[in-house]
Amino acid sequence: MSKPFNSLRSLSAVLVLALLGACNAKGGGSGTPGQAGSGGGTAGGAAGATAGSGAAGAAAGSGGSAIAGSGGSGGSTGVAGQAGSSQGGSGVAGGAGGAAGAVAAAPCSAPADPNKPIAKLSQTGCMSATDVTKMASIVIPYEVNSPLWSDGADKSRGFVVPAGKKIHVKDCTATPSDCPTGTQDTGKWVFPVGTVMVKNFGFDNKLIETRLLVKADATTWNGYSYQWNEAQTEATVVPDDADPSLNNMRFQASFNTGKQMVTWHFPYRFDCGQCHTQEAGGTLGLETRQMNRVVGGTNQIDKLATMNLFETAPAKPYQAALMLPYDGQLGTADKTATTLDARARSYMHANCSNCHRPDGVAVNWLDFRYDTTLKDTGACGIVPMKGTVGVMGAQILKPADPMNSTIWLRMHAPYKDGDKTRMPQLATYIVDDKGLQLISDWITSIKTCPN
Numbered sequence: 001m002s003k004p005f006n007s008l009r010s011l012s013a014v015l016v017l018a019l020l021g022a023c024n025a026k027g028g029g030s031g032t033p034g035q036a037g038s039g040g041g042t043a044g045g046a047a048g049a050t051a052g053s054g055a056a057g058a059a060a061g062s063g064g065s066a067i068a069g070s071g072g073s074g075g076s077t078g079v080a081g082q083a084g085s086s087q088g089g090s091g092v093a094g095g096a097g098g099a100a101g102a103v104a105a106a107p108c109s110a111p112a113d114p115n116k117p118i119a120k121l122s123q124t125g126c127m128s129a130t131d132v133t134k135m136a137s138i139v140i141p142y143e144v145n146s147p148l149w150s151d152g153a154d155k156s157r158g159f160v161v162p163a164g165k166k167i168h169v170k171d172c173t174a175t176p177s178d179c180p181t182g183t184q185d186t187g188k189w190v191f192p193v194g195t196v197m198v199k200n201f202g203f204d205n206k207l208i209e210t211r212l213l214v215k216a217d218a219t220t221w222n223g224y225s226y227q228w229n230e231a232q233t234e235a236t237v238v239p240d241d242a243d244p245s246l247n248n249m250r251f252q253a254s255f256n257t258g259k260q261m262v263t264w265h266f267p268y269r270f271d272c273g274q275c276h277t278q279e280a281g282g283t284l285g286l287e288t289r290q291m292n293r294v295v296g297g298t299n300q301i302d303k304l305a306t307m308n309l310f311e312t313a314p315a316k317p318y319q320a321a322l323m324l325p326y327d328g329q330l331g332t333a334d335k336t337a338t339t340l341d342a343r344a345r346s347y348m349h350a351n352c353s354n355c356h357r358p359d360g361v362a363v364n365w366l367d368f369r370y371d372t373t374l375k376d377t378g379a380c381g382i383v384p385m386k387g388t389v390g391v392m393g394a395q396i397l398k399p400a401d402p403m404n405s406t407i408w409l410r411m412h413a414p415y416k417d418g419d420k421t422r423m424p425q426l427a428t429y430i431v432d433d434k435g436l437q438l439i440s441d442w443i444t445s446i447k448t449c450p451n
């Protein structure tokens, strides 16, 4: 989704105000976030009660107990709390606060106002009340088969579905209306409103960033990025105070892991939607072929089905798992059981097809979804519409010739602020050498384009 810059600017101004509001709560009138507790914590009540006017607290336990936070004096309407996930338990939440409080109705849920993110990660209820570096027990952890390249960071992921709500799994054959751009979207998961996705990024067992993605309505996911301190005691929402029209400069920080200095770039929260596109369904890694994976001895889809989280669980045998593209955090790519083609297409499905799909906003003449035939990708033997990246005669994919293919040239190009040559053009500053090698080998293996 590309939003015009002026709307980004005004939104970022709103955010700055919201942050100021949250910090200045004592000055009167504006709310302070109530702490969301999990596991039967008492944080919500305490914070809500002491926060002064307009504050609200909320707490719901995952294990059955829940403690109400008391609404501040500024609040008028009470907001019903959600129970702490499918694991059961009764949830209760405090009354809604006054106008400016950054408050979630229940632990790890959407902030009441999407433009007022909860300032501290520890207050979101998505992280454990006893160890803020761990996800809260209501967050269901998962792994994907084919990850996004994020400059070499290690990642962990989880989600919270509001109590009683279900995941819809697209079956394009049974319900063609679910899939306006073809059967390639079979197996994509659609989450209920109120779902929160959590993703941690780290190096050397230290967290550097946590991203939250919250489903606000049927088509809108809002993203928030949190910056971890080196002491690992708290992460703070990343401000959008730089003007995005100034060359798209992203917030950057140096982080000492104890073993190395890492320079890390935090995406704007308005960047999230450029990759987490509405067309691709908002969430990107949650689909049958990504989730069909055995973790800790259990297939993840079996586990979620047992938890009764699906409207209709995917039919068995599950859609074939995406191949791990190359050796990395998620294991060793099995090069005997998989083809080069399957691994390369898995990589492009995960890293490129959220934008490059027929209903994509930008460059939708390319379709890099896994099930799209090579011919229908619109790449093989095709003259690029967006330039040849300085190489005369380059094609998007030139058979057997990676260095004259703009797929390769663009993955290889250095990141430059405000320049869209590099693919993807945001949220990566370091070339993915293993990914590039894979794509190079793949292009080399293609001798002619299909007719």
Ligand code: HEC
Pocket: 144, 146, 147, 148, 149, 157, 197, 198, 199, 211, 212, 213, 222, 223, 224, 225, 267, 268, 269, 270, 271, 272, 273, 274, 275, 276, 282, 283, 284, 285, 286, 350, 351, 354, 424, 426, 427, 428
């Ligand atoms: C370069 C494209 C890109 C950008 C920009 C991006 N993401 Fe993602 N994100 C992905 C992809 C691809 C996945 C799925 C693969 C994975 O998890 O490794 C993903 C996964 C996630 C997940 C796990 C749930 C899911 O959708 O699979 C969360 C949470 C998340 N991103 C949050 C954010 C937030 C918040 C922002 C903005 C601050 C953001 N992302 C920006 C590409 C991006």
Ligand code: HEC
Pocket: 274, 275, 348, 351, 352, 353, 354, 355, 356, 362, 363, 366, 383, 384, 385, 386, 387, 396, 406, 407, 410, 411, 420, 421, 423, 424, 425, 426
């Ligand atoms: C966040 C959305 C997004 C993602 C993810 C993304 N692209 Fe792109 N892609 C674009 C945009 C926007 C352009 C147009 C760039 C320009 O104006 O030069 C583009 C252009 C291209 C082009 C040029 C097409 C032509 O006709 O000239 C190629 C090739 C390409 N991308 C390949 C990739 C590959 C390979 C990946 C994954 C490694 C990828 N893209 C990931 C948005 C994206």
